[in-house]
Amino acid sequence: MGQLIAIVSQKGGVGKTSTAVNLGACLSALKQKVLLVELDPQCGLAKCVGLDGPNKGAGLIDVLRDSASPADVVHPVHPRLPRLWVVPTNIQTMAEETEYLTILHNNMAVVGRVLTQLKPSYDFIFIDTPPRLDNPTYAALATVDSYMVPIQCEYASMGTVGRVLKAALEVKRLYNAKLGIFGFLLTMADKKAGFTVRVVQEVRQYLKHHVFRTLVPRDPRLAEVPFRQEPVIAYDMQSPGAKAYIQLAREILRDTTAT
Amino acid sequence: MGQLIAIVSQKGGVGKTSTAVNLGACLSALKQKVLLVELDPQCGLAKCVGLDGPNKGAGLIDVLRDSASPADVVHPVHPRLPRLWVVPTNIQTMAEETEYLTILHNNMAVVGRVLTQLKPSYDFIFIDTPPRLDNPTYAALATVDSYMVPIQCEYASMGTVGRVLKAALEVKRLYNAKLGIFGFLLTMADKKAGFTVRVVQEVRQYLKHHVFRTLVPRDPRLAEVPFRQEPVIAYDMQSPGAKAYIQLAREILRDTTAT
Numbered sequence: 419m420g421q422l423i424a425i426v427s428q429k430g431g432v433g434k435t436s437t438a439v440n441l442g443a444c445l446s447a448l449k450q451k452v453l454l455v456e457l458d459p460q461c462g463l464a465k466c467v468g469l470d471g472p473n474k475g476a477g478l479i480d481v482l483r484d485s486a487s488p489a490d491v492v493h494p495v496h497p498r499l500p501r502l503w504v505v506p507t508n509i510q511t512m513a514e515e516t517e518y519l520t521i522l523h524n525n526m527a528v529v530g531r532v533l534t535q536l537k538p539s540y541d542f543i544f545i546d547t548p549p550r551l552d553n554p555t556y557a558a559l560a561t562v563d564s565y566m567v568p569i570q571c572e573y574a575s576m577g578t579v580g581r582v583l584k585a586a587l588e589v590k591r592l593y594n595a596k597l598g599i600f601g602f603l604l605t606m607a608d609k610k611a612g613f614t615v616r617v618v619q620e621v622r623q624y625l626k627h628h629v630f631r632t633l634v635p636r637d638p639r640l641a642e643v644p645f646r647q648e649p650v651i652a653y654d655m656q657s658p659g660a661k662a663y664i665q666l667a668r669e670i671l672r673d674t675t676a677t
Numbered sequence: 678m679g680q681l682i683a684i685v686s687q688k689g690g691v692g693k694t695s696t697a698v699n700l701g702a703c704l705s706a707l708k709q710k711v712l713l714v715e716l717d718p719q720c721g722l723a724k725c726v727g728l729d730g731p732n733k734g735a736g737l738i739d740v741l742r743d744s745a746s747p748a749d750v751v752h753p754v755h756p757r758l759p760r761l762w763v764v765p766t767n768i769q770t771m772a773e774e775t776e777y778l779t780i781l782h783n784n785m786a787v788v789g790r791v792l793t794q795l796k797p798s799y800d801f802i803f804i805d806t807p808p809r810l811d812n813p814t815y816a817a818l819a820t821v822d823s824y825m826v827p828i829q830c831e832y833a834s835m836g837t838v839g840r841v842l843k844a845a846l847e848v849k850r851l852y853n854a855k856l857g858i859f860g861f862l863l864t865m866a867d868k869k870a871g872f873t874v875r876v877v878q879e880v881r882q883y884l885k886h887h888v889f890r891t892l893v894p895r896d897p898r899l900a901e902v903p904f905r906q907e908p909v910i911a912y913d914m915q916s917p918g919a920k921a922y923i924q925l926a927r928e929i930l931r932d933t934t935a936t
């Protein structure tokens with residue numbers, strides 16, 4: 419039975435989508451069945467796997483409108499990664515984005531129903547959320563087993579940790595008693611910038627064992643994913659970014675089997 | 678009479694807050710009276726000028742609750758930048774964030790009333806918005822004279838331009854006929870990464886004269902602003918980031934007086 423994990427951060431541009439795509443791909447390469455679900459109306463995840471744009475198949479908005487079933491919107495994404503699937507939002511226009519946010523505002527539980535139906539078929543399901551803590555992110559937190567927070571190794575991201583922890587505690591109290599911490603991931607670490615060492619130290623002191631040991635470096639090869647439309651391990655296994663996400667996947671599998 | 682300019686992008690982490698703080702500071706150093714208004718509940722702007730946290734004075738949420746007037750929430754921020762002021766949100770808890778978003782959801786026009794009252798006293802008013810296109814960003818677009826979009830020189834940011842243009846056209850049609858483009862700013866340009874040249878070329882071809890000639894490089898000194906709690910020109914005028922924002926301020930003043 420799979421784990422449902424939301425990747426959240428109110429701070430923008432910290433690597434939520436990059437982590438969903440690259441960690442998902444690495445876990446699937448290590449024989450795990452992985453589903454990635456796009457809740458962010460920006461369609462960033464779909465863009466990383468070539469599912470953005472019209473006529474790429476049904477998506478989450480079609481399920482929310484009751485014109486497709488959850489099984490209809492699960493798409494395979496890469497011939498060399500047969501255990502990786504993605505559910506895109508399939509939002510093309512501003513009007514559809516408004517419709518999507520309105521459905522979620524009025525009926526938060528619908529996200530939970532879709533995710534719970536998909537859960538039995540996968541080992542890991544990662545939900546990519548937009549940089550906000552209200553809906554759709556709040557709806558995701560109300561359903562999942564745990565949440566993961568990428569923390570960019572910069573001062574601007576430090577404040578966001580407290581906000582996510584508070585929002586998660588509120589959701590846990592009101593809607594989802596099982597909600598736990600999957601982990602905090604330090605990413606875009608720039609060895610040359612003096613503040614990286616300081617940020618890494620402070621985060622590890624504050625969050626202790628909840629911080630993954632793996633540190634993802636800042637690596638321009640990772641920023642090519644939305645252009646190449648495939649995860650980094652598909653085009654450069656030897657890059658620092660690919661190695662870090664492979665190491666993270668192994669760390670997660672070690673920790674998961676250990677408990 | 679001042680210009681009201683919203684800094685928007687649905688894509689997170691592209692430099693909205695950094696541009697508000699640093700461009701604002703540079704324009705004020707060039708004798709302009711500049712006000713920065715924080716609409717983003719993350720309080721990123723307040724953090725960059727030392728106004729975050731409790732007991733730093735009233736903010737936007739107090740005006741929305743009718744317990745303060747717009748003049749009460751304008752704070753000076755730096756002794757060496759006497760023409761720079763900031764209106765923080767003054768949101769401390771998740772409950773206050775929910776209250777804030779609910780007020781804006783139910784009464785979009787309240788943002789307009791506050792901004793219009795402040796407008797006569799400044800040459801430039803920049804509104805820092807969260808990485809989303811619905812409220813509070815939508816409310817800001819419904820009031821301002823123009824909007825500015827930072828574009829990170831990476832593939833992941835390319836898709837966001839079309840989304841912002843569409844949202845702005847909709848707001849212009851429904852609420853704000855005067856809404857114009859202030860400009861697109863290419864930022865975090867990393868000369869070493871091959872894709873920077875390609876992204877810069879594509880953006881300039883697509884958006885032509887709407888793209889500022891000034892290119893802001895990726896500069897770790899800029900990432901220190903939230904830690905030092907002052908704009909980059911206050912601690913390192915010679916850094917590539919400071920020079921770029923000074924050049925941008927001059928470019929804007931040249932263009933503004935030229936028209």
Ligand SMILES: Nc1ncnc2c1ncn2[C@@H]1O[C@H](COP(=O)(O)OP(=O)(O)OP(=O)(O)O)[C@@H](O)[C@H]1O
Nearest residue numbers: 430431432433434435436549636637641689831833
């Ligand atoms: N370790 C890394 N090294 C270099 N670039 C990275 C790294 N991780 C992500 N990026 C790039 O940084 C940018 C932001 O990453 P990403 O889009 O994954 O963040 P996000 O948190 O999903 O953003 P949003 O808040 O808009 O959803 C993208 O251009 C991405 O390609």
Ligand SMILES: Nc1ncnc2c1ncn2[C@@H]1O[C@H](COP(=O)(O)OP(=O)(O)OP(=O)(O)O)[C@@H](O)[C@H]1O
Nearest residue numbers: 430572574689690691692693694695808895896900
């Ligand atoms: N030109 C630059 N060079 C290097 N770092 C930069 C530059 N501009 C901004 N930064 C850093 O990048 C990060 C993101 O910038 P910033 O917070 O201004 O973006 P934002 O668009 O306001 O983010 P959000 O979407 O969360 O509001 C911050 O850590 C900031 O200090």
Ligand SMILES: [Mg+2]
Nearest residue numbers: 434435458462
């Ligand atoms: Mg994302």
Ligand SMILES: [Mg+2]
Nearest residue numbers: 693694717721
């Ligand atoms: Mg910001």
